[in-house]
Every structure is written in structure tokens, then in C-alpha cells.
Amino acid sequence: MDRTAFLAAVEAAGIVGEGGAGFPSHVKYAATADTVIANGCECEPLLHTDQHLLLHHADEIVRGLSLVQAATGAARGVVALKRKYTEATDILRRAIGARPLEIALLDNFYPAGDEQILTREVTGRSVPPLGLPLHVGVVVANVGTLVSAAAAADGVPLTHKYLTITGDVARPGILRVPTGTPLSACLAAAGGATIADPVFVLGGPMMGRVVDEAAAFAREVVTKTSGGLIVIPRGHHLHVNATTPASHTRARAAAACIQCRMCSDLCPRQLVGQPFETHRVMRAFAHHRETEGADGKLALLCCDCGVCEHFACPMGLLPRRINQSIKTRFRAEKIAYDGPRTIEENRVHWREFRKVPVPRLASKIGISRYLDLPCDDLGELQPERVVIPLAQHIGAPARAVVRPGDVVRRGDLVGTIPDGALGARIHTGIDGTVESVGATVVVAR
Template sequence: MDKSQLVECVRAAGIVGQGGAGFPAHVKYDTDVETVIANGCECEPLLHSDKHLMEARAEDLVRGLRALRTAVGARRGVIAVKRKYERVADRLRKAMAGADLELALLDDFYPAGDEQVLIYEATGRSVPPLGLPKDVGALVANVGTLVSVGDALDGKPVTHRLVTVTGDVARPAIWNVPLGTPLSDLVEACGGATVEDPVHILGGPMMGRVVDDPKQAASAVVTKTLGGVILVPRGHYLHQRATLSLDVMARRAATACIQCRYCTDLCPRFLIGHDFQTHKVMRALGGGGPEAAPGSLQALLCSECGLCELFSCPMHLSPRRLNAALKVRFREQKVDFPEPRRVKPSQAALRSYRKIPVSRLAIKLDIARYMGLHPEFLGDLKPARVRVPLRQHIGAPSVPLVKPGDRVSAGQPVGAIPSGALGAFVHAPLSGVVTAVDDAVTITGEPS
């Protein structure tokens, strides 16, 4: 299959990056590179969906990776997993036999699965600051995304997502979940919360979205990019950090930052050679605000991995969230990061000593008590109704193709890419009747 055929196949299936960002894959794959890397690192603590997927569907992963590698003309195809996943590695080796692919085994550190960190681990090359993987001849795809590519070769669109549910639930589990399934159905399938008034973390504990409003949690649904749901008690460390106001964070930075440089020296992007020194942003906030010093533009280089504020800072400040707020402001003002955007290889000299072990990170995040949980795969969840968002990806919302009262079949397109826009198709995850169309398509399933 050539590139144009694969790209069209991926486009029709509605595939987006499942690693969290949700970039439409048909756009990302329309390129030529030297190395394609399957990201199976699942670097966020407590998540197990990708690990299960690699064991259960190793052949489909290999099939998707080989198809993508051929289409983009890559010389190398690499599957990256953590060394500690010995059973997964053995399963992949069997599936890769004769496929001319490589298996890269990584240490158990955070963020091993960051796209640019992974490229450095697999190729020794650093993507330039604010650059793209293709700048160093690389393409990274999540293992779930590549399994979806394998499905797309058989004409199967994206309609389900593997989701880990863990933390303070009666039975932590991994479910194969129809897109649009209410979060409440998912938690109920795990026996419900074991604490009163829980807080939900959608995604991983480092970069996931904290939902502490019960009404918002009740209205949340599973999307193409949701790999985990973690329940923690209200007032948990992660809840406290996520709900600080920007005003409080800025005032704390201005008065309490001791310029120790830990946020910079342990930053994963700094350690692959980016001239990103986030302590300079904090210095700018203490010296009269972000407009007072050029150092505040450093915020534009932040990957928002969260290590600076959730692990590194001894003063419990919030560099990551302040950087994120400044990035929004600078983009609104059309302020760009000045040239040059060089890579400084010397900054990687101490990198091997500054990787943050996940075990230590878990203690700092107060999630060590959940690390011993090993969620089992419990099969397919079958909700009575789904509310499928028309925007589960970077880009414009999909244009609805159905109206209330229409009968739909599982796998049928219900949302299309707007003309001339970046977007993705959306498909019905189950057969039934469309009961509402707004920013989502609500489908009530047929009785089984």
C-alpha cells in the first residue's frame, strides 16, 4: 500500500493520535522519514491500557507499524517499551519475527513516552526547540494508534477505546469502551468509588485533567484520546495543585522562588539540549511580570510535562501551569520565540543521572498506594446510550452527518471533516437511534 492509499484509509477511519494530543493521523502520516517509532512506553504512572493492548494485539500492532513504515519510506521501524515489561517484550518479539523491526527497551522513568524524549532515546537526535519530529527524520505513533491503522486496513473505523480505571474504585479494571460512554457508566462498571465525593483525573496523574465538579464528571464521556480515569479523594495533593488560581500561582512565584534551578536542571527538554530554562520565567514574574524580562519567552518552549511543579520545585511552585498561561497570552499577542533555536548537546551530559524514576515520582505525587494495583481486562463495556463528541481531536469540530430520529449502524460515519479544515471523521460506536445532535451525537442503543 502506497502513501496516498494509507493516508486515505487512515482518514476514512477517523484515526487520531491516541497518546493524548489527538492530532489527525492522516495529516501526520503524509510525510517521508527515516525512522518510525511505535510508542508503547505509557510513561504516566497508573495507566495500563497500552501494556494490555501490546499483549493482546501484538500482531495488529506490527501490521500497522509495517504498513506505516512502508508508506513513509522509513529505513527503521522501532517499537519502544519499558524494560520492566518483560512479558510484553517477549510477546512483541514473537510477533516481530521476520518483520525487520527493532525493539527498544527503555528505563522506567518519566516522561519516557514524551515524543521528543523518545526520539532521543531511539535515535540519539534532538528535535530542535519548537521543531517537529520530521526535522530529524522521525515519526512517532502511539501503539493504540497503530493498532487502529491495522484495523483500518480491514475497513474498521475507530469506535472504541481501551481505558484504565484505577485509584479509589472498588475494582480497578481495563475496559474496551465505546466512544461517548458516560464516565459514570465506566466507574459504575468498576463497582463505584470507594471514597465519598471523589475527584476524577482524566488521563494520567501528571498531565491529566482534574475534574472536581460532580456535574462536570457526570457529563464527561470517553473520547479517542482518553486512556485513563483515576479517582482520588477530594483534597488529595494532585487536587490541591490543580485547583490553585493563576493569581495565587503568580504571587507565589514572585515571592517564593529561590532560583535553585531544579526546575531547569531536571527538565526533560533541557536535558535533550533545548535552551529552555524555566527558572528564568519565574525570575521574570518576580521582577515585575512577564513583560519585564525577555526570559519569560522561555515559557514558549515548555512541553507541560509537569515535572517542574509536581516533582522538582522545593517551594511547591507551579512553573508548568504558569508557562501554559503565558504561552496562551503570547500566542494571542502573536509573540514568537526569537531565533536561534539551537540544540546544545552538552546539556545531555548528566541526563542519565537526572531521569526521574517512576517509583520516586509516585511517592512525591502521593499515589504510591495505588501503584500495587494491577487492573484486569474485563472485556467490552456496553452502555445503553452514548454521547459522541464531534470534536475529539486537534482542529475543527466534525460536521454532523445525522439528525435526531435517524437510525445508525455501528461503524457508520456520523461526523465529517469540514471542507478545507484540519479534522477527523467520527463514527457511531453502536447501532441505535440518534436522539440529539449538538456538539455531540447522542445515540440510544438497540436492545440486545
């Protein structure tokens, strides 16, 4: 398939980055690069979706990588996964065969799957502050996205998502579901929660969103970027961390931050040479000076990985949440980062000694007992009703092309890209009748 046809197929299928914020793939793959990396490193602890895809869809991953490599003109194609995935590595080698593709094996550290960290690991190049891997000639594609891209080349749109369901559930495992499936139905398919008063983490334990009200959870649905559903008890460290009132963070920072620099010294962004020093943000924030001078603006460099507050800080403070609140304020006030954009290689030599081992991280945040839970293939869920958001990606929400009462079949288009906008198409994953159209398209069998 030639480049133009492939990019058109990816656009038609509504492919977006499935491992992150959902950037439209037809735009990303139209770039020119010298290296394409298939990311199978599963950044977050407890999530097993990428490993499942490597085990069961290696041929599609290899095909998708080859297609993206050809589209970008990259001379080098690499599949990156963790060294501990020995079975997946063997399967992948067989799938690659004689193709000129490489395998990069990474240690079990967090956040190995972050695309900027992965770029440094595989190429030795560091992405500049607020930059993208493309700025150093690299395109990173999640393995799930590559499976979808390979299907797109055959005319199959993105309608389903693989989801890890784990924690305090009866049957932890991997479930394949149509986008728009209520997460409550996914939980039921895994046998339901095994604790009386559950709290839900949507995504991974480090960067996922915590939902602690049953009514709010009932409204949550699977999107193209969903990765996991983790059930934890109320009062767990992750729950307390996520629900500490914002009003407390400044008082705690002023009273307890000892300026030890651990948040900065272990920061993955600093360890690839970016000039990000979280302790300086903490100092400015504690003294109500985050909008004065350069220190507060450093918050704009934060990638929200959570190493600072979940692992590094000896005082149990919340540097990530503080950075998030400052970033939100600055963006609302259109305040931009105007500091250095260069890489400081003198910071990088500490990387090998300051990587965060996943088992130690899991112990620190209280999820060790979930690490070795089984992760069975739970099959495909066939929900009776889906609530499909028209905004599942970076850019403008899709524009609905259906009306209430329309009959649709699995794979039919329900939302298209607005004229002249960055966006992605949306398709239904079930046969049924359109019940309503608004910010979501609701389809019932």
C-alpha cells in the same frame, strides 16, 4: 496495501493520535521519514493501556507499524517499551518474527513516552525547540493508534477506546468502550469509587485534568484521546495542586522562589538540549515582567510534563501552571517565541543522571499505593447512550452528517472533515437513533 490506499483507509476510519493531542493520522503518515517508532512506553504513571495492548494486540501493533513504515518510506521501524514489561517483550518478539523491526527497551523513568524524549532515546537526535520528531526524520505513533491503523486497513473505523480505570475504585482495570461513553458509566463498570467524596483525574496523574465536582464529572465522556480515569480523595496533593487559585501563583513565586534552578536542571526539554530555563520564567513572572524581554517567552517551550512542579521544586511552587498561563496569554495576544532554535548538546550529557525514576515520582506526588493495584481486563462496555464530540482532534471539528431521528449502526459515519480543513471523521460505536446534533452527536440505543 499500497501507500495511497493505506492513507485513504486511515482517513476514512477517522484515525488520530490516541496517545496525545489527536493529530489526524492520515496527514501525519503522509510525511517522509527514515524512522518510525511505535510508542508503547506509557508515559504517565498508573496508566496500563499501552501495556495491555502490547500483551493482547501485538500482532496488530506490528502490522500497523509495518504499514506506517511503508507509507513513510522509513528504513527503520522500532517498537519502544519499558524494560520492565518482560512478558510484553516476549510476546512482541514472537509477533515480529523475521520482520526487520527492532525493539528498544527503556528504563522506568518519566516522561519516557514523551515523543521528543523517545526520539532522543531511540535515535540519539534531539528535536529542535517547538519542533516535531519529523524535523529530525522520525514519526512516532502510539501503539493504540497502530492497532486502529491496522483495523483501518481492513475497513474498520475508529469507534472504541481502551481506558485505564484505577485509584480508589472497586475493580481497577482496562475497559474497552465506544467513544462518547459517559465516564460515569466507565466508573460504574469498575465497581464505582470506594471513597465517599472522590475527585477525578482524567488522563494521567502528571498531565491529566482534575474534575472535582459531581455535576462536571457527569458531563465528561470518552474521546479518541482519552487514556485513563483515576479516582483520588479530595484534598490529595494532585487535587490541591490543580485547584490552587491562579491569583496565588504570582504572590507565591515572588515570596518563595529561591532561583535554585532545579526546575530547569530536571526539565526533560532542557535535558535534550533545548534552551528552556524555567527558573528564568519564574523570575520574570514573580516581578511582573513576563511580557518584557526574552525570559517570559521561554514559557512557550514548556511541554507541560509537570516535572518542575510535581518533582523538582523544593518550595512546592507551580512552574508548569505559570508557564501555561503565560502561554495562554501570549497566544491570545499572538506573541511568538523568537529565541534560538538550535540544540545545545552541552546540556545533554546530564540526561542519564537526571532522569526522574517513576517510583520516586509516585512517592513524591502521593500515588505509590496505587502503583501495584491489579489491572484486570474488564471487557467491553455497552452503554445505552453515547454523547460523541465532533471535536476530538487537532484541527477543525467534524461536520455532522446525521440529523435527529436518523437510525445509525455501529461504525456509521456521523461527522466528516470540513472541505479544505485539517480534521478527522467521527463514527458511532453503537447502534441506535440520533437524539440530537450540535457540538456533539447523541445516539441512544
